[in-house]
Amino acid sequence: MLTAEIIAVGSELLTPFRTDTNSLWLTDKLNGVGIEVKLKTIVGDDDARLEETIRDALKRSGVVVLTGGLGPTEDDITRKIAARALGRRLSLDEKVLEEIRAKFLHWGRKMPEINARQAMVVEGAEVLPNPNGTAPGMYVEHDSRVVVLLPGPPREMKPMFESHVLAKLSERAGQVRVARRVLRVAGMGESAVDERIAPVYTQYKNPQTTILFNNTEIEIHLTAQGKTEQEAELLLDGLAGQIEERLGDAIFAFRGETMEEVVGLRLAVGGFTLAVAESCTGGLVAHRLTEIPGSSNYFMEGVVTYSNEAKTRLVGVPAELIERHGAVSAEVAEAMAEGVKRRAATDFGLSVTGVAGPGGGTIEKPVGLVYISLADDAHTEHRRLMLPGDRHLIRWRASQAALDLLRRRLI
Amino acid sequence: MLTAEIIAVGSELLTPFRTDTNSLWLTDKLNGVGIEVKLKTIVGDDDARLEETIRDALKRSGVVVLTGGLGPTEDDITRKIAARALGRRLSLDEKVLEEIRAKFLHWGRKMPEINARQAMVVEGAEVLPNPNGTAPGMYVEHDSRVVVLLPGPPREMKPMFESHVLAKLSERAGQVRVARRVLRVAGMGESAVDERIAPVYTQYKNPQTTILFNNTEIEIHLTAQGKTEQEAELLLDGLAGQIEERLGDAIFAFRGETMEEVVGLRLAVGGFTLAVAESCTGGLVAHRLTEIPGSSNYFMEGVVTYSNEAKTRLVGVPAELIERHGAVSAEVAEAMAEGVKRRAATDFGLSVTGVAGPGGGTIEKPVGLVYISLADDAHTEHRRLMLPGDRHLIRWRASQAALDLLRRRLI
Numbered sequence: 001m002l003t004a005e006i007i008a009v010g011s012e013l014l015t016p017f018r019t020d021t022n023s024l025w026l027t028d029k030l031n032g033v034g035i036e037v038k039l040k041t042i043v044g045d046d047d048a049r050l051e052e053t054i055r056d057a058l059k060r061s062g063v064v065v066l067t068g069g070l071g072p073t074e075d076d077i078t079r080k081i082a083a084r085a086l087g088r089r090l091s092l093d094e095k096v097l098e099e100i101r102a103k104f105l106h107w108g109r110k111m112p113e114i115n116a117r118q119a120m121v122v123e124g125a126e127v128l129p130n131p132n133g134t135a136p137g138m139y140v141e142h143d144s145r146v147v148v149l150l151p152g153p154p155r156e157m158k159p160m161f162e163s164h165v166l167a168k169l170s171e172r173a174g175q176v177r178v179a180r181r182v183l184r185v186a187g188m189g190e191s192a193v194d195e196r197i198a199p200v201y202t203q204y205k206n207p208q209t210t211i212l213f214n215n216t217e218i219e220i221h222l223t224a225q226g227k228t229e230q231e232a233e234l235l236l237d238g239l240a241g242q243i244e245e246r247l248g249d250a251i252f253a254f255r256g257e258t259m260e261e262v263v264g265l266r267l268a269v270g271g272f273t274l275a276v277a278e279s280c281t282g283g284l285v286a287h288r289l290t291e292i293p294g295s296s297n298y299f300m301e302g303v304v305t306y307s308n309e310a311k312t313r314l315v316g317v318p319a320e321l322i323e324r325h326g327a328v329s330a331e332v333a334e335a336m337a338e339g340v341k342r343r344a345a346t347d348f349g350l351s352v353t354g355v356a357g358p359g360g361g362t363i364e365k366p367v368g369l370v371y372i373s374l375a376d377d378a379h380t381e382h383r384r385l386m387l388p389g390d391r392h393l394i395r396w397r398a399s400q401a402a403l404d405l406l407r408r409r410l411i
Numbered sequence: 412m413l414t415a416e417i418i419a420v421g422s423e424l425l426t427p428f429r430t431d432t433n434s435l436w437l438t439d440k441l442n443g444v445g446i447e448v449k450l451k452t453i454v455g456d457d458d459a460r461l462e463e464t465i466r467d468a469l470k471r472s473g474v475v476v477l478t479g480g481l482g483p484t485e486d487d488i489t490r491k492i493a494a495r496a497l498g499r500r501l502s503l504d505e506k507v508l509e510e511i512r513a514k515f516l517h518w519g520r521k522m523p524e525i526n527a528r529q530a531m532v533v534e535g536a537e538v539l540p541n542p543n544g545t546a547p548g549m550y551v552e553h554d555s556r557v558v559v560l561l562p563g564p565p566r567e568m569k570p571m572f573e574s575h576v577l578a579k580l581s582e583r584a585g586q587v588r589v590a591r592r593v594l595r596v597a598g599m600g601e602s603a604v605d606e607r608i609a610p611v612y613t614q615y616k617n618p619q620t621t622i623l624f625n626n627t628e629i630e631i632h633l634t635a636q637g638k639t640e641q642e643a644e645l646l647l648d649g650l651a652g653q654i655e656e657r658l659g660d661a662i663f664a665f666r667g668e669t670m671e672e673v674v675g676l677r678l679a680v681g682g683f684t685l686a687v688a689e690s691c692t693g694g695l696v697a698h699r700l701t702e703i704p705g706s707s708n709y710f711m712e713g714v715v716t717y718s719n720e721a722k723t724r725l726v727g728v729p730a731e732l733i734e735r736h737g738a739v740s741a742e743v744a745e746a747m748a749e750g751v752k753r754r755a756a757t758d759f760g761l762s763v764t765g766v767a768g769p770g771g772g773t774i775e776k777p778v779g780l781v782y783i784s785l786a787d788d789a790h791t792e793h794r795r796l797m798l799p800g801d802r803h804l805i806r807w808r809a810s811q812a813a814l815d816l817l818r819r820r821l822i
């Protein structure tokens with residue numbers, strides 16, 4: 001398998017504030033054409049270290065992708081150092097210079113002389129056009145290696161890579177195509193998921209299976225290699241089908257969709273409408289649902305009834321019900337779901353009430369206790385949850401469980 | 412200045428799904444005691460590449476910090492390869508082995524034999540205890556260098572580094588202390604901020620100033636070096652004061668606080684209460700406010716009036732007002748703010764209505780048009796905004812502007 005390494009250049013990437021996100025995107029694209037990423041380096045605007053990093057990379061890897069450091073200032077050293085590491089000359093390319101000048105002219109400005117530096121090209125490199133900026137990229141074949149220079153800003157880097165680099169690298173990589181799929185799971189723990197599906201996925205080296213737990217959701221990543229995309233996809237279909245047999249409804253997405261996308265699609269397809277009453281989630285359920293374009297077709301209204309008085313006035317929860325059972329109770333959750341559904345005249349009413357912490361917990365009703373409820377014309381149900389985590393996580397998990405309750409009803 | 416490099420070990424960090432977050436935290440801590448991070452590498456579970464990476468690092472840097480690869484499986488190669496790169500023996504430490512056995516016993520389990528591997532110690536290393544896991548860390552002084560081996564999981568790595576590594580490195584770094592401050596700005600563009608404060612901050616090499624724009628907010632990061640913390644803080648005070656003179660109220664946080672923290676604190680201190688009516692932000696304003704612990708003391712209720720009917724029923728916006736001016740209008744925004752304030756009987760009513768897109772825009776009311784309004788007992792005001800970005804960004808920026816309107820009233 002052809003191997004690659006990625007070098008991100010820029011002193012700002014060595015501060016605690018910035019992380020290199022380009023390399024994740026590049027890894028995905030490289031993997032997709034069957035190229036494995038074996039190393040990533042982040043190096044500052046430091047001539048000696050960058051040169052050493054490039055030289056080391058060339059010893060090990062078939063493809064070396066550099067991002068960043070193609071700007072017009074003294075600090076932008078990638079062009080100069082890449083040429084030095086390759087033992088090639090760097091010289092002004094008049095044609096590239098004219099193109100940069102023309103760009104500035106088009107913007108109604110004169111090219112600052114400093115930008116002429118961006119027309120310096122490594123001897124023998126193919127120049128890669130940059131429709132979204134002034135810095136062209138470069139593609140250099142060197143012995144049996146390839147070195148690619150890309151600009152740092154993602155909106156310049158990504159289209160350049162896709163239009164001018166990917167096809168060439170794909171050809172170099174030969175007959176390997178990689179397909180990927182992300183299954184998302186709700187309502188089960190990581191070890192429970194692994195226990196059920198390990199007997200299936202451990203039988204295969206291809207597809208490869210990775211279970212990721214990001215604090216809030218479990219994702220099952222499947223990666224398959226084939227001679228064609230179809231072959232790889234077929235392998236994925238086979239394993240995904242077996243995993244579905246084991247997990248059933250707990251899988252809410254087969255293509256990486258979010259919970260709110262899945263729920264929104266089902267509501268839209270069914271022509272249903274929804275209203276939401278939230279206490280401890282404080283608007284998060286409504287916020288997630290309305291992140292989806294077109295959600296105004298099914299999401300009618302939400303209320304955040306933080307105070308008890310608001311629970312009574314906005315969704316008609318009887319004050320004595322709150323007094324008898326407490327605001328965090330199955331009874332109040334159901335009354336909230338029914339009340340918001342009735343007042344908004346929707347097909348479904350969904351509610352959440354709980355103790356998100358860090359304060360407000362008692363022995364009977366500790367931090368993490370959450371009730372969710374769903375009402376439709378026929379009946380009302382609720383779930384009692386004990387959610388681990390801090391305030392932020394408890395709120396997120398409660399919103400996920402509420403949306404999942406609705407999803408299962410909509411199946 | 413003492414320099415460091417960070418090596419993150421683990422093949423999962425070379426997939427498109429995982430990013431190395433440990434190094435940001437470590438960079439912050441190392442910078443804090445005056446150590447500069449000059450290079451970061453991410454390497455898979457690959458003996459030869461890891462050995463080469465460590466050897467290269469030792470040639471360049473005074474401190475080499477490795478994270479990950481200390482688990483009990485075959486894939487966990489950091490111990491073995493670090494010993495090899497340092498030319499030191501790796502041998503079983505009976506005392507460490509006993510401690511690991513005791514941990515399992517404490518959990519009511521027998522130690523799996525595989526975990527004995529975690530008791531292998533590099534010759535001459537100081538063993539660093541791990542209260543949150545089984546893998547101990549190691550601290551090795553080698554010639555004039557230091558090599559530190561830390562576990563990968565942040566909840567094991569961070570306390571270990573803080574308790575057992577930071578003080579030693581701080582001493583090595585000598586008399587340099589670094590202090591940092593983050594100022595956050597609302598309601599101004601990046602270039603407007605830079606134009607106003609560049610004449611001030613460019614006069615100083617210490618503190619150093621970096622302006623970061625994360626798509627939604629502008630942050631001004633100040634970093635100062637001094638012989639003592641006090642000296643560094645004093646330098647920060649001086650520059651922060653000058654920047655405040657130039658930006659005034661536009662700075663909403665001087666210590667990195669979020670907008671909802673600042674607004675929440677001001678509401679709590681003033682003993683004020685708030686209710687929120689949202690249309691296009693769909694619950695985001697309520698969600699952000701209620702992320703803050705204790706927000707139930709000032710946040711009374713929120714309504715997400717997505718449909719016109721809900722605007723009338725829930726906050727009393729006259730139907731004819733919506734018909735005459737449209738749901739996205741200054742008039743409706745003000746009626747929403749006044750209505751939610753009146754019904755919830757709070758000190759403030761805050762509202763948002765707009766076109767978040769991608770659909771729903773017209774020539775008169777394009778995507779990005781947002782009205783925000785704030786009502787108190789004395790008067791009601793509104794702002795008309797034209798916000799750039801996609802649906803997600805428009806919603807976020809609208810929520811930020813609404814919270815900022817309230818913040819300015821509370822000053």
